[in-house]
Amino acid sequence: MLGRARKLLTSRVKRLLLPPAAKAEARRDREERLFDDPGPEAAVRFGGRWLARAQDRSKSADGGVARHFSLTTGWAPSYPETTGYIVPTVLALADNHDDADMARRGERMLSWLERIQMPDGAYQGGVVGVAHPVPVVFNTGQILIGLACGASRLGGRFADAMLRHGASWRRPRRRLTTNMPCMRFAT
Numbered sequence: 001m002l003g004r005a006r007k008l009l010t011s012r013v014k015r016l017l018l019p020p021a022a023k024a025e026a027r028r029d030r031e032e033r034l035f036d037d038p039g040p041e042a043a044v045r046f047g048g049r050w051l052a053r054a055q056d057r058s059k060s061a062d063g064g065v066a067r068h069f070s071l072t073t074g075w076a077p078s079y080p081e082t083t084g085y086i087v088p089t090v091l092a093l094a095d096n097h098d099d100a101d102m103a104r105r106g107e108r109m110l111s112w113l114e115r116i117q118m119p120d121g122a123y124q125g126g127v128v129g130v131a132h133p134v135p136v137v138f139n140t141g142q143i144l145i146g147l148a149c150g151a152s153r154l155g156g157r158f159a160d161a162m163l164r165h166g167a168s169w170r171r172p173r174r175r176l177t178t179n180m181p182c183m184r185f186a187t
Contacts, residue, residue: 087146
């Protein structure tokens with residue numbers, strides 16, 4: 001009982017601390033009826049716009065995609081891991097919809113990923129800008145997916161970054177091959 005009361009009080013206090021625009025949005029969510037299904041094409045278009053907004057409004061403003069959005073703190077700094085696996089989606093949107101803006105966005109993401117690669121070829125965990133970045137295998141793998149997609153669509157320089165550094169930094173422990181399940185993805 002006390003736990004429920006504490007949760008209720010905490011949620012009300014959090015609601016009071018929301019910025020006015022967030023309160024207005026929450027009110028609209030409560031009062032308006034649910035929208036009709038816009039269909040798959042519109043949903044893909046809206047998703048692409050959301051990804052573009054997340055790139056444009058990233059707190060670090062560096063070409064990467066924001067880690068998250070919060071009603072209380074706004075857009076977070078760019079997050080290497082998610083930017084890496086967003087690249088194939090953005091480039092597919094560019095190809096499938098003949099969208100030059102999405103193509104430029106994908107290339108900007110890839111260029112940013114090249115710039116933040118650690119000297120040993122790995123990629124850090126967490127958001128950019130931390131004092132002592134730590135290399136993370138999973139994040140590096142997600143970024144390699146983006147670099148592979150970039151290399152297949154845009155050519156050489158992204159292949160160089162992928163092969164020279166990212167794919168070899170953990171080589172002594174395990175040899176990566178292209179037939180491993182983690183290296184296959186849909187484009």
